[in-house]
Amino acid sequence: MTRDRGLIELRDVSCSYPLLDGERRTALREVSLEVREGEVLVVLGAGGAGKTTLACVLAGVTAPEAGTVRRGPALSGQGDSSLPVGLVTQNPEDTFTSPVVREEMGLILQNLEWADGEIDRAVDAMLAEVGLGGHAEVSPTLLSGGQKQILALASTLIADPALLVLDEPLSLLDRRGREEVSTLLSRRSERAGRAEVYLSSEVGDALRGDRTIVLARGSVAWEGPSAELPLSEDALAEWGLLTPDLSLLAGLLFPPPAPEGRALWRADELARRL
Ligand SMILES: Nc1ncnc2c1ncn2[C@@H]1O[C@H](COP(=O)(O)OP(=O)(O)OP(=O)(O)O)[C@@H](O)[C@H]1O
Ligand SMILES: [Mg+2]
Structure with missing residues (x-):
């Protein structure tokens, strides 16, 4: 698998929103980052x-x-700057535009001008894969919060975008829903070359990717291999983030100065260590 080719690069990107009093609120301040083919980049932020x-x-x-965004082949100085990106938003309900689930699921493929028969086949397969087959003919607004998030994710995955951007994709889900979405995502990440940016406020989610960026008050506050994310109280407090439950538990089981007490843990690793 190639991991070296850049898919998208941001250099000194700044964004702000207008406020009613004529001032502007800065949301991003000189953010620079790159996402490479085949990687999962986790972005943590309060x-x-x-x-x-x-x-x-x-x-x-x-x-x-302000700043620049370069995408796709343009990054290596050749070709156009198009890059198929799928965005799953924090509130998927806001993005549904179709009267029934089946249509919503095939919307991107319709925009990509796939033939009707091909769309039907892809939609049927995806509906079955994510367990929404029985809801194909109902309005997306009638689905549960978790089903809405699964529909939003599935209707994005169906077009197999080169870059998948997930904005807190588990926030509305119960445990079963979180497991279903995680399974869907891990199936995608087995495909060569597909990249993902996973944005979350849960520090434990750093382990979903090889690399983590911490965003604090609109700026990149830390960047590095996920396993090296600092979990000191000072660092997390500065970023407005909370220690993950498993790290708290490990801290009680192996009190400092044991360094692993402040590490990121997967549940199965912690169980093995005990
Ligand atoms: N439409 C808007 N008008 C004014 N300010 C905004 C608007 N949208 C976002 N902001 C401000 O921009 C900053 C960044 O907002 P953003 O929604 O990107 O943060 P976030 O990390 O996604 O937050 P959350 O975890 O609550 O979803 C915040 O200070 C927010 O108040
Ligand atoms: Mg948000």
Whole structure:
């Protein structure tokens, strides 16, 4: 698998929103980052850190006020700057436009001008895969919160975008829903070359990707291999983030100075260590 080719690159990107009093609120401040083919990049940030704004810039929905965004072949100085990006928003309900689930699921393929028969086949397969077959003919608004999030994700995955941007994709889900979405995502990540940006406020989600960026008050506060994310109280407090439950538990089981007490843990690793 190639991991070296850049898919998208942001250089010194800044964004702000107008306020009623004529001032502007800065949401992103000189953010630079690159997403490479085949990688999962996790972006952690507290509420208001700028995650949704960054997701919209990556997906091309929001143009930056300052800085540059380079996409696709243009990054290596050749070809156009198109890049198929799928964005799953924090509130999927806001993005549904079709009267029934089946149509919503095939919307992107329709925009890509696939033949009707091909769309039907792809939609049927995806409906069955995500367990929404029995809801194909109902309005997306009648689905549960978790089913809406699964529909939003599935109707994005169906077009197999080169870059998938997920803005807190598990926030509305119960445990079963989280497992279903995680399974869908891991199936995609087995495909060579597909990249993902996973935005979250849960520090434990760093382990979903090889690389993590911490966004704090609109700026990149830390960037590095996920396993090296600092979990000191000072660092997390500065970023407005909370220690993951498993790390708290490990801290009680192996009190400092044992360094692993402040590490990121997967549940199965912690169980093995005990
Ligand atoms: N439409 C808007 N008008 C004014 N300010 C906005 C608007 N949207 C976002 N902001 C401000 O921009 C900053 C970044 O917001 P953003 O939604 O990108 O953060 P976030 O990390 O996604 O937050 P959350 O975790 O709550 O979803 C915040 O200070 C927010 O108040
Ligand atoms: Mg947000």
